[in-house]
Amino acid sequence: MSDKKLVQEITSRDEDFAKWYTDIVTKADLVGYSGVKGCMVIRPYGYAIWENIQKDLDKRFKDTGHENVYMPMFIPESLLQKEKDHIEGFAPEVAWVTHGGSEELAERMCVRPTSEVLFCEHYKQIVSSYRDLPKLYNQWCSVVRWEKTTRPFLRSREFLWQEGHTAHATSAEAIEEAERMLEVYADFCAESLNMPVIKGKKTESDKFAGAVSTYCIEALMHDGKALQAGTTHDFGDGFAKAFDITYTSKDNKLEYVHQSSWGVSTRLIGGIIMSHGDDSGLVLPPAIAPVQIVIIPIAQHKEGVLEKANELKTQLLGLGWRVKVDDSDNSAGWKFSEYEMKGVPLRLEIGPKDIEQNQCVIVRRDTREKAFVSLDELESKVAELTDALAKGIYEKALANVNARTYTCKNIDEMNAALSEKGDGFIKAMWCGEEACEDEVKEKTGAGSRCMPIQQEKIAKTCVCCGKPATALVYWGKAY
Amino acid sequence: MSDKKLVQEITSRDEDFAKWYTDIVTKADLVGYSGVKGCMVIRPYGYAIWENIQKDLDKRFKDTGHENVYMPMFIPESLLQKEKDHIEGFAPEVAWVTHGGSEELAERMCVRPTSEVLFCEHYKQIVSSYRDLPKLYNQWCSVVRWEKTTRPFLRSREFLWQEGHTAHATSAEAIEEAERMLEVYADFCAESLNMPVIKGKKTESDKFAGAVSTYCIEALMHDGKALQAGTTHDFGDGFAKAFDITYTSKDNKLEYVHQSSWGVSTRLIGGIIMSHGDDSGLVLPPAIAPVQIVIIPIAQHKEGVLEKANELKTQLLGLGWRVKVDDSDNSAGWKFSEYEMKGVPLRLEIGPKDIEQNQCVIVRRDTREKAFVSLDELESKVAELTDALAKGIYEKALANVNARTYTCKNIDEMNAALSEKGDGFIKAMWCGEEACEDEVKEKTGAGSRCMPIQQEKIAKTCVCCGKPATALVYWGKAY
Numbered sequence: 001m002s003d004k005k006l007v008q009e010i011t012s013r014d015e016d017f018a019k020w021y022t023d024i025v026t027k028a029d030l031v032g033y034s035g036v037k038g039c040m041v042i043r044p045y046g047y048a049i050w051e052n053i054q055k056d057l058d059k060r061f062k063d064t065g066h067e068n069v070y071m072p073m074f075i076p077e078s079l080l081q082k083e084k085d086h087i088e089g090f091a092p093e094v095a096w097v098t099h100g101g102s103e104e105l106a107e108r109m110c111v112r113p114t115s116e117v118l119f120c121e122h123y124k125q126i127v128s129s130y131r132d133l134p135k136l137y138n139q140w141c142s143v144v145r146w147e148k149t150t151r152p153f154l155r156s157r158e159f160l161w162q163e164g165h166t167a168h169a170t171s172a173e174a175i176e177e178a179e180r181m182l183e184v185y186a187d188f189c190a191e192s193l194n195m196p197v198i199k200g201k202k203t204e205s206d207k208f209a210g211a212v213s214t215y216c217i218e219a220l221m222h223d224g225k226a227l228q229a230g231t232t233h234d235f236g237d238g239f240a241k242a243f244d245i246t247y248t249s250k251d252n253k254l255e256y257v258h259q260s261s262w263g264v265s266t267r268l269i270g271g272i273i274m275s276h277g278d279d280s281g282l283v284l285p286p287a288i289a290p291v292q293i294v295i296i297p298i299a300q301h302k303e304g305v306l307e308k309a310n311e312l313k314t315q316l317l318g319l320g321w322r323v324k325v326d327d328s329d330n331s332a333g334w335k336f337s338e339y340e341m342k343g344v345p346l347r348l349e350i351g352p353k354d355i356e357q358n359q360c361v362i363v364r365r366d367t368r369e370k371a372f373v374s375l376d377e378l379e380s381k382v383a384e385l386t387d388a389l390a391k392g393i394y395e396k397a398l399a400n401v402n403a404r405t406y407t408c409k410n411i412d413e414m415n416a417a418l419s420e421k422g423d424g425f426i427k428a429m430w431c432g433e434e435a436c437e438d439e440v441k442e443k444t445g446a447g448s449r450c451m452p453i454q455q456e457k458i459a460k461t462c463v464c465c466g467k468p469a470t471a472l473v474y475w476g477k478a479y
Numbered sequence: 480m481s482d483k484k485l486v487q488e489i490t491s492r493d494e495d496f497a498k499w500y501t502d503i504v505t506k507a508d509l510v511g512y513s514g515v516k517g518c519m520v521i522r523p524y525g526y527a528i529w530e531n532i533q534k535d536l537d538k539r540f541k542d543t544g545h546e547n548v549y550m551p552m553f554i555p556e557s558l559l560q561k562e563k564d565h566i567e568g569f570a571p572e573v574a575w576v577t578h579g580g581s582e583e584l585a586e587r588m589c590v591r592p593t594s595e596v597l598f599c600e601h602y603k604q605i606v607s608s609y610r611d612l613p614k615l616y617n618q619w620c621s622v623v624r625w626e627k628t629t630r631p632f633l634r635s636r637e638f639l640w641q642e643g644h645t646a647h648a649t650s651a652e653a654i655e656e657a658e659r660m661l662e663v664y665a666d667f668c669a670e671s672l673n674m675p676v677i678k679g680k681k682t683e684s685d686k687f688a689g690a691v692s693t694y695c696i697e698a699l700m701h702d703g704k705a706l707q708a709g710t711t712h713d714f715g716d717g718f719a720k721a722f723d724i725t726y727t728s729k730d731n732k733l734e735y736v737h738q739s740s741w742g743v744s745t746r747l748i749g750g751i752i753m754s755h756g757d758d759s760g761l762v763l764p765p766a767i768a769p770v771q772i773v774i775i776p777i778a779q780h781k782e783g784v785l786e787k788a789n790e791l792k793t794q795l796l797g798l799g800w801r802v803k804v805d806d807s808d809n810s811a812g813w814k815f816s817e818y819e820m821k822g823v824p825l826r827l828e829i830g831p832k833d834i835e836q837n838q839c840v841i842v843r844r845d846t847r848e849k850a851f852v853s854l855d856e857l858e859s860k861v862a863e864l865t866d867a868l869a870k871g872i873y874e875k876a877l878a879n880v881n882a883r884t885y886t887c888k889n890i891d892e893m894n895a896a897l898s899e900k901g902d903g904f905i906k907a908m909w910c911g912e913e914a915c916e917d918e919v920k921e922k923t924g925a926g927s928r929c930m931p932i933q934q935e936k937i938a939k940t941c942v943c944c945g946k947p948a949t950a951l952v953y954w955g956k957a958y
Contacts, residue, residue, distance in 0.1 A: 032601055035558060036588070039551035041601050044616070047547050068526050072518035073590075073621055073637055074574075079514060095553075096578040097590065100625035100636075101571045109515070111552075111576065111590070122511055122520050137523070141621070142552060146579035157579075158552055 010341075012279050017223040021151075024273055028282045028342050031152045038150040038157035042266070045342065048290035049269055050160060054140060056192050056287060057162065057264070060184050066136040066164060071118040073141070074109040079117050083242040086116060089209020093145045095157075111144040116210065116235075116261060119165035120243040127167060127257060129248050134177075135167040153270035154227075154479050161265035164232075167245065167257040171236060174258035175213070178232040181262040182215045185230040192287035193268065194394040195219050195275045196401055197229055198425070198474055200450025205434050208261075212236040218449045218474065220401045221274035224423030226449050226476040229271050232262035270479070275397045276366075282343025283366050283393060286386045293382065294344045295325045296335050298351030308355050312348065312378070319379060340365060345389050346382065366393050401425070409459045410466075414444045414475070425449070425476050429469035431462035440464050446475040489820075492758050496702040500630075503752055507761045507821050510631045517629040517636035521745070524821065527769035528748055529639060533619060535671050535766060536641065536743070539663050545615040545643060550597040552620070553588040558596050562721040565595060568688020572624045574636075590623040595689065595714075595740060598644035599722040606646060606736060608727050613656075614646040632749035633706075633958050640744035643711075646724065646736040650715060653737035654692070657711040660741040661694045664709040671766035672747065673873040674698050674754045675880055676708055677904070677953055679929025684913050687740075691715040697928045697953060699880045700753035703902030705928050705955040708750050711741035749958070754876045755845075761822025762845050762872060765865045772861065773823045774804045775814050777830030787834050791827065791857065798858060819844060824868050825861065843868050845875070880904070888938050889945075893923045893954070904928070904955050908948030910941035919943050925954040 009027060011019040025031050030046030042050065058068070074097060081087045094110035112118065123135060140162045150156045164181060168174045182199055189195045197217035207214040211233040219227045240246070240256040249255050276283040286292050293316055297309040309325045316323045324344075326335050332349075339347055349361040362371045362381065366389050373381045404424030406417035414426050426446055430436060440463065441447045451471045462469045488506060490498040504510050509525030521529065537547075553576060560566045573589035591597065602614060619641045629635045643660060647653045661678055668674045676696035686693040690712040698706045719725070719735035728734050755762040765771050772795055776788040788804045795802045803823075805814050811828075818826055828840040841850045841860065845868050852860045883903030885896035893905050905925055909915060919942065920926045930950045941948045 032604060034551050034597070035600055036551040036553050036555060036597075039553060041551070041597075042549040044546035044548055047549055050549075051547065067523035068530065069523055070521040070526055070529075070621075070639065072513050072515040072520070073623070074515050074518060076515060092580045094580065095576045097574045098577045099575040101573065118513070118515075118520075121514055125511060142549075144552070160549065 025152045040152045052288040061138050066138045069137045071115050076107050076109050083210050086210035095144050113145045120239050123167045124245045133169045138164040159265050161263050164262040166260045171258045174260045175234045177260040178234040181232045186217050194285040194390050196398045200452040203448050208233045224404045226478040227271050230264040235259040276393045281341030284343035286345045291324045291344050292322045293346045294339045295348045302352045411443050425474045428463035429459045430473040431467045432470040436464035449474045449476050504631045519631045531767040540617050545617045548616045550594050555586050555588050562689050565689035574623050592624045599718050602646045603724045612648045617643040638744050640742050643741040645739045650737045653739045654713045656739040657713040660711045673764040673869050675877045679931040682927050687712045703883045705957040706750050709743040714738040755872045760820030763822035765824045770803045770823050771801045772825045773818045774827045781831045904953045907942035908938045909952040910946045911949040915943035928953040928955050
């Protein structure tokens with residue numbers, strides 16, 4: 001395949017963002033389409049990204065005292081119905097199992113859309129004293145929600161995720177946990193995905209089914225649409241009351257536990273693509289890139305080239321880098337395009353002349369800057385360039401968020417900003433009424449994304465009704 | 480809780496092995512019972528064992544060139560039906576999803592009992608040339624089989640496992656892969672689970688639905704019953720023909736691929752329990768124990784004891800050991816029982832007198848041997864004792880297999896051995912006829928477990944019909 005052909009295959013990002021996205025997920029070998037409607041095949045390169053995300057997050061969860069468990073994938077209908085808001089939120093979108101083999105089940109079961117009720121049932125069994133608290137559990141699994149329209153990573157009928165579920169003695173501790181995990185998620189997004197996020201709280205109408213409060217991290221994609229990248233929930237004692245989960249306190253009183261839950265999913269991969277990708281393909285954050293450095297031997301048939309390439313690979317592997325040498329028959333140009341498509345952070349070229357001069361060429365994926373690096377300085381330079389790339393793509397994404405964040409005082413300003421500058425976050429004040437939320441969305445297309453934790457008072461009155469405002473809200477169109 | 484009470488709670492292994500097993504899985508906090516019939520809750524301690532198994536096996540898979548992927552959890556009925564033997568084998572035991580939300584599906588789907596057909600569908604899409612081969616994929620997931628009677632880890636409606644699925648250019652390569660992965664499994668069982676296994680091939684009647692050959696590793700539990708611990712399958716080109724998976728060969732001919740699959744599951748945890756456990760609880764192989772060394776401070780209120788315990792913890796953590804200090808208010812005796820129940824390989828006791836003498840006490844879980852260890856030699860001694868324990872429990876399990884393996888020439892000898900010496904493996908010759916296999920099982924209760932790779936000719940005639948024998952078979956009752 002010629003280099004030209006490869007490049008032509010990708011739709012330009014600014015021409016058709018949706019098609020560009022679809023091109024990337026297939027051309028970079030992240031997913032395959034499946035005959036199972038609305039579900040995706042996650043291919044080795046896509047799954048390796050998820051494995052790196054899992055490993056990184058799992059360490060953060062364990063460092064904050066959490067333990068992993070595994071709950072059944074099925075939920076009997078009567079169990080799902082125990083918490084009223086929860087069943088109302090999820091019943092319309094679950095997959096129902098009605099038969100085991102040739103026999104009809106006495107009670108149908110859904111495939112878990114989320115596992116609150118299973119954790120509640122378990123906590124009821126294992127919690128009896130204040131000594132048993134807190135319980136800080138997490139599970140890695142797949143869940144199913146019967147979506148009508150689906151897109152790889154962003155919205156699919158089955159997706160992979162983690163769901164943390166915790167039980168605490170007091171309301172304050174449950175809130176603290178929900179807030180702590182929001183920080184863990186935000187730090188992970190910034191440090192490991194190089195993706196800036198807004199930390200906030202959902203409005204009443206946008207809360208998780210059964211929650212007292214839902215916190216979220218919202219990211220802004222290159223096209224100005226928002227992506228809910230993760231949520232944490234304070235459940236208060238609502239589930240505890242529905243499931244009768246009590247404990248005996250230090251002063252020997254029977255109390256309800258207070259709970260939280262929190263989750264992120266393979267959706268984060270969609271966030272990475274739409275935050276950093278460009279017209280040549282993926283741009284991967286070094287922390288989660290399956291291959292961090294690809295070594296391309298130049299004139300590899302010449303004596304000593306392949307040996308040197310493999311020697312550099314061994315050296316870099318020894319330092320903990322994820323490295324690959326591509327010694328295939330494909331042309332160097334083809335290889336350059338291929339690894340740009342796959343978003344490998346650094347490309348290291350080494351040929352006979354480089355060897356003579358004890359150097360190599362390193363090209364950054366994001367800026368395509370070319371550096372001639374002495375092999376004596378290889379180790380420090382690789383670390384330096386990787387850091388610079390991680391910072392660079394974060395800054396670029398942040399600049400996009402900043403350029404696309406508009407402060408507005410009324411609906412007309414919102415519409416003007418959106419039509420003149422394109423989609424983005426709109427910061428505007430809100431009175432707290434759901435009617436205004438609905439009206440803003442109807443008139444501008446932008447829904448409430450969150451009430452940021454860092455509140456500002458940019459006006460005194462609601463962007464919609466003009467009555468006194470109670471909170472600053474980020475509004476936007478969302479994935 | 481007094482020490483006495485804790486010990487009394489476990490049924491003796493030789494008195495009632497089944498009840499002993501159930502006691503262990505609950506008292507050692509491995510599983511919780513769930514309202515979802517036939518499914519289990521895997522609790523943190525049980526799941527940590529699985530995580531260690533996964534990590535170890537995953538490295539072995541990657542070292543042999545395999546990549547991880549993720550396929551949908553659902554299989555449309557028409558897809559499952561494509562390979563005749565496969566659907567016949569699995570249809571009676573799958574869970575059927577018939578509704579998404581409130582709508583009935585146009586075609587019902589089962590929750591994967593295994594994913595051959597999904598991998599076939601994918602391979603058909605991505606394989607076209609000999610350059611695309613081999614494909615060496617693996618997936619970690621949960622699968623569902625609608626079992627009637629269930630027991631934690633050994634047989635449950637949902638279980639966690641890995642399934643390798645590979646596609647090759649030739650029949651020889653597919654067979655080689657099935658044999659290679661059998662070795663990987665056997666090595667893992669011996670080295671990391673300290674569990675001896677017999678490598679063999681299943682008879683025709685016991686093959687996987689759709690396979691040309693099924694290979695297996697069979698372990699013998701303490702009670703003399705066999706446990707199928709893992710299987711690998713050579714599929715030949717049967718699935719390839721049913722799914723039309725072809726590639727263009729080097730000499731430009733259209734050929735069918737040849738495939739293999741292989742899997743082990745959370746059943747391995749049942750194998751560990753029943754291979755090594757005793758009347759005080761679990762005995763865990765060091766390689767997969769969530770805690771390898773538990774440090775118990777003696778007279779912990781005395782000055783310097785807790786500090787020293789934590790200092791030793793830091794020292795051992797630094798060497799890569801998984802270490803825990805139990806500084807709870809429970810008595811030392813209670814703690815001893817608790818960590819014996821949980822099968823922690825080494826218990827390290829440190830008290831004021833030990834500190835004075837610059838020593839500690841280390842007790843091995845398997846033999847309960849007590850060693851006084853100078854703190855100057857701590858690092859080498861811990862390594863030495865851990866190795867000795869790993870070898871010790873392997874030898875003990877092997878001695879059990881040897882003592883319970885009987886060589887028999889006819890049905891009467893089989894029945895005599897089983898009734899005099901108890902359940903075990905019976906080595907006996909077989910003519911190759913399914914009728915004889917059935918008759919042996921009917922008359923002795925022992926089914927054919929496998930034809931061992933290492934064949935011996937212990938007699939010339941079939942143990943059942945007396946006609947010329949074609950193979951040595953291991954027979955036994957099985958979990």
